[in-house]
Amino acid sequence: MPIELPRDERAQAVASIERYFNEELDQRIGNIGAGALLNFFLEEIGPLVYNQTVAEVQERLQQRLLELDIELHEDAFQYWRKRQAGGKGKR
Template sequence: MPIELPEDARRDAIASIQRYFDVNMEEPIGNIAAQALLGFFLEEIAPSVYNKAVADAQESMQARIVDLDIDLHEAPFQYWRKYAQPKRRK
């Protein structure tokens, strides 16, 4: 499944790449080159980041599911305990 960015995020990413080149590189990068670089990152590197995020989300959900039994467990047959009176000493 290809990773796509919404148009506004894509525009912001391209601007950020251009700014990075302006600040950190000897040569600026043009809009078309920045788009190509973003496309490369999205196709080549982003799937690894995406897959890691999915794995982290699965791990988090599994931990929560394990805790469901502890958090939501109700002991059965508690009615009579609720009404039991302590035995009196004579």
């Protein structure tokens, strides 16, 4: 599944790459070069980030599911225990 950015976010990413080359590397890359570099990173490295994020989300969901069991667990057959603890007996 290719990673695609919305048009406005892609434009911001290209501008950021151009700025990085200009300010950090003292080089001009231009709009087309920055767009090509962005495409390369999205295709080559994007899946690594995506897969890692999916794995982390799966782990967090699994932990949350385990917590739900603790939070929502109700013991059965509690009527008589509650009745004894409350001091309510036969009248």
